[in-house]
Amino acid sequence: MAAEKEWKVGLVQLSVGDDPQANLPVTASLIREAAAQGARYVLTPECTNFLSPDRDWKARIMHPEAQDPTLAALRDLARELGIWLHLGSLLLRPDDPAEPRDLNRSLMIGPDGAIVARYDKIHMFDVTISETESYRESASYRPGARAVVVTDPARGLAPLGMTICYDIRFPALYRRLAKAGARVLAVPAAFNDTTGAAHWEVLLRARAIENGSFVLAAAQCGLHVASHTPNARARRSWGHSMAVAPWGEILADAGEEPYATVLPLDLGAVDRARSRVPSLTHDRDFTGP
Numbered sequence: 001m002a003a004e005k006e007w008k009v010g011l012v013q014l015s016v017g018d019d020p021q022a023n024l025p026v027t028a029s030l031i032r033e034a035a036a037q038g039a040r041y042v043l044t045p046e047c048t049n050f051l052s053p054d055r056d057w058k059a060r061i062m063h064p065e066a067q068d069p070t071l072a073a074l075r076d077l078a079r080e081l082g083i084w085l086h087l088g089s090l091l092l093r094p095d096d097p098a099e100p101r102d103l104n105r106s107l108m109i110g111p112d113g114a115i116v117a118r119y120d121k122i123h124m125f126d127v128t129i130s131e132t133e134s135y136r137e138s139a140s141y142r143p144g145a146r147a148v149v150v151t152d153p154a155r156g157l158a159p160l161g162m163t164i165c166y167d168i169r170f171p172a173l174y175r176r177l178a179k180a181g182a183r184v185l186a187v188p189a190a191f192n193d194t195t196g197a198a199h200w201e202v203l204l205r206a207r208a209i210e211n212g213s214f215v216l217a218a219a220q221c222g223l224h225v226a227s228h229t230p231n232a233r234a235r236r237s238w239g240h241s242m243a244v245a246p247w248g249e250i251l252a253d254a255g256e257e258p259y260a261t262v263l264p265l266d267l268g269a270v271d272r273a274r275s276r277v278p279s280l281t282h283d284r285d286f287t288g289p
Contacts, residue, residue, distance in 0.1 A: 007158055010034025010042040011218040011261040013241040013254045017225035018052035020061060020070050027070075028077055030260040031085065037262040040156055041084040043218040045241070046104070046165045046190040048074075049090045051220065054229040055140065062102060064093045071107065079113030084157050088188020088218055089121065089164050094142065101142040106162050106188065108150050116152065119162035120144025123170050129194050137166075147173060149180045158184050158267055161213075165189035168203045171210065178211035179280055183270045185213050189237075190220035196238020201250070208244040212274035214265055215244040221256050246273035 012030045016023040027048060034042045049070040052058050065071060071090055078085035085108075092103045108117040122145065124138035151159040161177030161184070168187050177185060185207060191200055200217075208215040221239025226232045241254035241261060246269050252261045274280060 007156070007265045007267055008038045008040055009216060009243070009263060009265055010037070010039030011216060011241045011243065011252065011254060012042060012044045013219055013221050013239060013257070013259045013261070014045050014048065015220060015222040015224065015237070015258050016047060016049070016051050018050050018054070018057060018061075018228050020050045022227075023048075023050055024070055024073055026258065028073065030258065031074070031077060032081065034260040034262050035081040035083050037260070039083065039262045041086065041158075043086045043186055043188060043216055044088045045218045045220045046089040046188045047091055047220060048087050051190060051224045051235065052226060052229065053232045053235060054226070057228050058091070058102070062091060062093045064095050065090075065103075065105070065107075066095075068092060075109055075113040075115070078109040078111065082111045084111060084155075085109040086160075086162075086186060086188075088186070099142060102140060104137075104141045104164060106164055106186075108160075108162065110152065111155060117148055117150035117162065119148040119164070120146075121164040121167065122147070122173065123166045125166040127195075129192060133194070135192075147176050147180070149177055149182045151181070158265075160184040160186055163187055165191060168207060171207065174207045174211055174213075175280075175283075178213050182211075183213055183267060184265070185211065185215045187215060187217040188219070189217060191238045193236045193238045196240065200238055200240060201242065204242055204244050205248045205250070208246055209248040210279065212246045212270055212277065212280065214246060214267075214270065215242070217242045217244075219254070221254075221258065246270050
């Protein structure tokens with residue numbers, strides 16, 4: 001597999017608004033830019049299709065997976081470019097009309113445009129950041145229940161664990177993925193700017209170090225325009241899409257503006273890190289407290 005020695009990857013940093021049609025050309029342009037620089041795997045952030053604080057507006061523009069225009073267009077783009085395109089997540093309606101909550105779903109698209117794997121975000125962002133800022137993701141989105149590792153050696157996809165944003169605070173998930181064979185851990189995100197400034201880098205580096213894995217984190221950045229609900233409180237995301245090596249070094253940091261970061265990964269670094277500190281083989285059962 002070509003990816004065994006060096007794997008060129010792209011991280012697309014976005015600042016989407018609440019209109020999927022307006023967001024799509026920017027997203028497609030940055031994906032094309034990454035592919036033009038040689039990336040054979042491209043990761044986009046959480047909420048690639050849109051971000052909106054207004055439930056009524058979201059109900060008007062969201063689609064089931066099979067009918068989502070952003071997904072259809074980006075599947076075509078992956079096929080045209082011949083790349084692995086990992087949509088960090090799309091906000092989608094469930095197929096079951098009786099399900100009141102929506103889906104925050106990550107999708108891996110192959111070079112032929114086919115959907116190879118799906119991952120629904122397991123951990124819901126139910127937090128109170130301050131007296132004026134709180135989130136209750138579980139009220140709107142149905143949590144997933146299945147961890148996913150995807151690989152395709154014949155077509156150059158390294159073993160990769162799929163996660164989304166708030167999952168990064170739950171190390172047991174990443175341990176499970178690494179022990180199931182993942183050499184790369186993907187963390188697409190729309191990370192809150194307050195918690196991002198405090199925790200983003202250290203969490204990404206910790207997951208990389210403790211599992212001896214590359215961590216790739218494509219993020220949303222900046223202020224998200226709510227053009228269709230102008231009175232809604234706009235949210236801001238931290239940005240700083242990152243690639244972290246298995247020994248914990250930061251290989252790339254995209255800053256705070258939309259950007260396509262492209263870099264090669266030496267996947268041999270995974271074996272070197274895991275041979276130096278073989279902690280994946282040292283887990284032990286214990287009792288208490």
